Amino acid sequence: MDRRIKKNQTAIMHALLQLILEKEFEKITINEIAERADVNRGTVYSHYADKYDLLDKCIEDQLRHLMETCYAIDAAEPFQTKAPLLLTIKEIEINARLYKALLRIKDVPSFRIHLSSMMNKQIMAQLKANSHLCLDDLGQSIFAQFMSSAIVGVIEWWFAQSMPCSAEELTDRLWSLLEMNLMTG
Incomplete structure (x- = not known):
């Protein structure tokens, strides 16, 4: 280019x-x-094409950077350990003003949708890597959707509550929930 x-x-x-x-x-x-x-x-x-197209490209760019950060440690499988999740949450914390602004854009839920989709893909990769879990394809899809929506919802809550805990504590708590749900899934 x-x-x-x-x-x-x-x-x-x-x-x-x-x-x-x-x-x-x-x-x-x-x-x-x-x-x-x-x-x-x-x-x-x-x-x-217009400011909405530009916004979509900006969101894609921001999430690509977030994904690169997330994959930095465990490139083979995202979320094999909690390190990539912690890096992701820390990156979100560092750029909290921007992510808060992107999440609160009215009538354009694309950032929330893109972030949830990114999380969903990571969780699906984790599920596929853990073949010992007794979930069929539909069960994996439902579980990944549930967890990705929950994680994004928790991040939105974290922002709305003025980030009442550190990225590390939030990650520890999210990781515990993820492990608990993987064990019962």
Whole structure:
């Protein structure tokens, strides 16, 4: 990819993320994004269909970074140990302002859906790696959906409660629940 294109896309994404920290997504305009990114409005439209498309690309980029962090320790299987979960929660903690802002965007639940999907895939990989568990494919899918929704819900609760415990404690408690549910599943 042309360096100029990549530079513009990075500037545009960064501009949107900065604006999301300052105001409601619904009130952000393409003109504000272009101005903040120091590009023409047409440049934004040459890369993204609209601000919702740009938001989706930003979310994908943020979650790709989160996944890279998560896979950093146990690349073979996510969540074989709690270390990748801890890294994920710590990364979320470090970028709490941004993730809180992304989770509270009205009428655009894509960040929550993407985060839940990422967790679901990790849990499914864990279930497939633990073939000794007596769950058929449907049981694995239901369990992964249940746990991924629960984990994202707990992260949302953690933010809403002004992060009343450390990333380590949250991870320990989530890991205990995951292990308990895996044993009974």
